[in-house]
Amino acid sequence: MASTATSRLGGLRSRGAALGGVVPPVSLLLLAGAAGLFVGSLRSSVFAQLTVQGLALGAVYGSLALALVLVYRATHVINFAQGELAMATTYVAYQLIKWGLSYWEAFFATLTIAFVLGTVLELALVRPVQHRSVIAAVIVTVGLFILLDGVVNWIWGGDFKFMPSPFGTRVYHVGNVSISRLYPGMFVVVIVSVLLVWALFRFTKLGLGMRAAALRPAESALVGVRVDWMLAVGWGLAAVLGAVAGLMAEPSQFFLEPTLMQPILVYAFAAAVLGGLESPTGAVVSGLAIGVSLNLVVQYVPAITSELQTPVAFAVLVGVLLVKPSGLFGHREVRRV
Amino acid sequence: MTALLELEDVEARYGPVHVLHGISLAVEEGSVVAVLGPNGAGKTTTLRAVSGTVRRSGRITFAGRPLGRLGPHRVARLGVAHVPEGRGTFSELTVWENLRLGAYTRRGSIQPELERVFTYFPWLSERRKQQAGTLSGGEQQMLALARAFVHRPRLLLLDEPSLGLAPVLVAELFRIVRELNEDEGLTVLVVEQNAHLALQAAEAGYVLEAGRVALAGTSDELRADDSVRRSYLGY
Numbered sequence: 001m002a003s004t005a006t007s008r009l010g011g012l013r014s015r016g017a018a019l020g021g022v023v024p025p026v027s028l029l030l031l032a033g034a035a036g037l038f039v040g041s042l043r044s045s046v047f048a049q050l051t052v053q054g055l056a057l058g059a060v061y062g063s064l065a066l067a068l069v070l071v072y073r074a075t076h077v078i079n080f081a082q083g084e085l086a087m088a089t090t091y092v093a094y095q096l097i098k099w100g101l102s103y104w105e106a107f108f109a110t111l112t113i114a115f116v117l118g119t120v121l122e123l124a125l126v127r128p129v130q131h132r133s134v135i136a137a138v139i140v141t142v143g144l145f146i147l148l149d150g151v152v153n154w155i156w157g158g159d160f161k162f163m164p165s166p167f168g169t170r171v172y173h174v175g176n177v178s179i180s181r182l183y184p185g186m187f188v189v190v191i192v193s194v195l196l197v198w199a200l201f202r203f204t205k206l207g208l209g210m211r212a213a214a215l216r217p218a219e220s221a222l223v224g225v226r227v228d229w230m231l232a233v234g235w236g237l238a239a240v241l242g243a244v245a246g247l248m249a250e251p252s253q254f255f256l257e258p259t260l261m262q263p264i265l266v267y268a269f270a271a272a273v274l275g276g277l278e279s280p281t282g283a284v285v286s287g288l289a290i291g292v293s294l295n296l297v298v299q300y301v302p303a304i305t306s307e308l309q310t311p312v313a314f315a316v317l318v319g320v321l322l323v324k325p326s327g328l329f330g331h332r333e334v335r336r337v
Numbered sequence: 338m339t340a341l342l343e344l345e346d347v348e349a350r351y352g353p354v355h356v357l358h359g360i361s362l363a364v365e366e367g368s369v370v371a372v373l374g375p376n377g378a379g380k381t382t383t384l385r386a387v388s389g390t391v392r393r394s395g396r397i398t399f400a401g402r403p404l405g406r407l408g409p410h411r412v413a414r415l416g417v418a419h420v421p422e423g424r425g426t427f428s429e430l431t432v433w434e435n436l437r438l439g440a441y442t443r444r445g446s447i448q449p450e451l452e453r454v455f456t457y458f459p460w461l462s463e464r465r466k467q468q469a470g471t472l473s474g475g476e477q478q479m480l481a482l483a484r485a486f487v488h489r490p491r492l493l494l495l496d497e498p499s500l501g502l503a504p505v506l507v508a509e510l511f512r513i514v515r516e517l518n519e520d521e522g523l524t525v526l527v528v529e530q531n532a533h534l535a536l537q538a539a540e541a542g543y544v545l546e547a548g549r550v551a552l553a554g555t556s557d558e559l560r561a562d563d564s565v566r567r568s569y570l571g572y
Contacts, residue, residue, distance in 0.1 A: 224413035224442035
C-alpha cells in the first residue's frame with residue numbers, strides 16, 4: 001500500500017522533471033493548498049475571515065513582487081526603491097484627494113503620474129549608471145530609497161495621514177462569516193491591474209516588443225524595436241503596479257505613513273524570490289501564498305506573534321535562496337543551438 | 338543603375354581593435370552580392386556597420402540617404418533586415434511571435450505578409466505556436482529568413498546562413514534566397530564561408546582581407562580568378 005503510493009509520487013516527480021521544470025508538482029501543491037483553505041473556511045468562520053484578508057494582502061504583496069520581477073527581467077536590476085516609490089505615489093494620491101479629487105479620480109491620476117515617474121527615473125538615474133555595471137544601478141536604487149523617503153518626510157511630514165476608504169464601510173455576511181468590503185475590494189482591484197498588465201505583455205505589439213527587448217536587446221534592435229524606450233516603459237509599468245499596491249495597502253493599515261511599504265517590500269521580495277525572480281506568475285501566486293500563510297500562522301501558531309511576520313517572510317526569502325535559488329516557478333530555458 | 342547601398346571608405350572598431358580599414362562597396366538594387374574572405378577579415382563587421390550595431394565612420398548611403406550614426410532600430414525602420422550570425426532567433430518566444438517581431442516596424446495588419454511567407458515556408462504555418470528554441474538549427478535559419486522577409490525590407494543582410502547546417506539545407510536556403518530575389522526583387526548582401534554556393538547565388542562579390550577589399554568583381558570574374566579559386570573554391 002505504502003509502496004504504491006511512493007512509486008506514484010516518484011512517477012509524478014519524474015514526469016515533472018521530464019517537462020523541464022517543476023510546474024506540475026507546484027500546481028499540485030497549490031491545488032492542495034487551495035483545497036485546504038476552502039475546507040478550513042467551511043469549518044471555521046475565523047479561518048475564513050483570515051483567508052480572505054490574507055488573500056487581499058497577498059495580492060498587494062504579489063503586485064509589488066510583480067513590479068520587482070518586471071524591472072528585473074527588463075534591466076536585471078533589483079529595484080530596492082520599488083516599495084518607497086509605491087509609498088511616494090500613495091502620498092501623491094493623498095494630496096490629490098486633499099485638493100478635491102474623488103478617491104477614484106485620484107487613483108487613476110496617480111497611476112498616470114506613477115508611470116511617468118517610473119519611466120523618468122529609469123532614464124535619468126538608472127540608465128546612465130547601468131552602462132557601467134548592474135551593481136552600480138542597484139546601488140542607485142538604494143540611494144533612491146533614501147531619497148524618496150526623505151522627500152516624502154520633507155513634503156508631508158512623518159505623522160499619520162488619513163485617506164477616505166475606497167470601498168466604504170459595508171460588511172458582507174456569508175453564513176456566520178463577516179467580511180469587510182475592503183478585502184474583496186482590494187483583491188479585485190489588484191488582481192484586475194495585474195491581469196491588465198499581463199494582457200498588455202501577452203497580446204499587444206508593445207508588450208511583445210517589451211518582452212523581446214528584455215530577452216534579447218541586440219536582436220530586438222535589429223528588427224526595429226526601440227530597446228531603451230521599452231526598458232523605460234517597463235519601469236513605468238512596474239511603478240504603476242507599485243502604486244496600485246501602495247494605494248491598496250493604505251486602507252488595510254487604516255492610515256498613511258512614510259514606512260507604509262517597508263514591511264510589504266520584504267514580503268514582496270520573499271514572493272519574487274519564491275516565484276523564481278524571473279516568473280511573473282510565480283511572483284503573484286507566491287505573493288498570495290505568503291499573504292495567506294502569514295495571516296494564518298500568526299493566528300494559529302502561538303509562538304509567532306504579528307511582530308514576527310516580517311522575520312518569517314525574511315526566513316522564507318533566505319530559505320529559498322539556500323535550498324532552491326531558482327524558486328518554485330523558475331524554469332530552465334529550452335534552447336537548441 | 339544606382340546603388341541601393343554604398344559604402345565609401347568605411348572604418349569600424351571594437352574598442353581599440355581596428356577591424357575595418359576603409360571598405361568601399363556597392364550593392365545594386367535587385368541584386369545579390371556576396372562578401373567572401375577568411376575569418377577575421379571583417380565580413381560580419383561590414384554587415385554590422387551597415388545595420389549600425391558597431392561604431393563606424395566613413396560614408397554609408399542607403400537608398401540615397403546617408404546613414405551617419407543611426408542606431409540599429411532606425412536603420413531597421415529604413416528597410417534593412419539584418420539576420421545576424423547565430424540567426425538572432427528569439428528562442429523563448431513562439432514562431433508566430435518571432436514573425437510578428439520581424440514585422441515590428443510595419444503598421445496595420447501583417448496578414449498579407451504572413452500569407453506570402455507561408456507560401457515559401459509552408460511548415461511555419463502549422464508550427465506557429467511552437468517555441469522557436471525547440472526548432473532544429475535548419476528550421477531556425479529558415480525562420481530567421483522568414484522573419485526578415487515579413488519585414489518587407491529593401492535590403493537583406495545575411496550573415497553566414499550556412500553555418501552549422503547540413504548541405505542539403507544550405508542548398509535549400511540559397512534556393513529560397515534566390516527565389517525571393519527573382520520573384521520579389523529583394524536585394525541581398527550575403528556573407529558566406531561557402532564561396533562556391535555564394536558565388537552561385539550572387540551576381541557579384543567582394544573578397545575582404547584584413548579589413549580591406551582585396552578583390553571585387555562579378556561572380557564569373559571571381560570564379561575565374563586564380564587566387565579566389567585556390568583560397569576559397571579549392572580547385
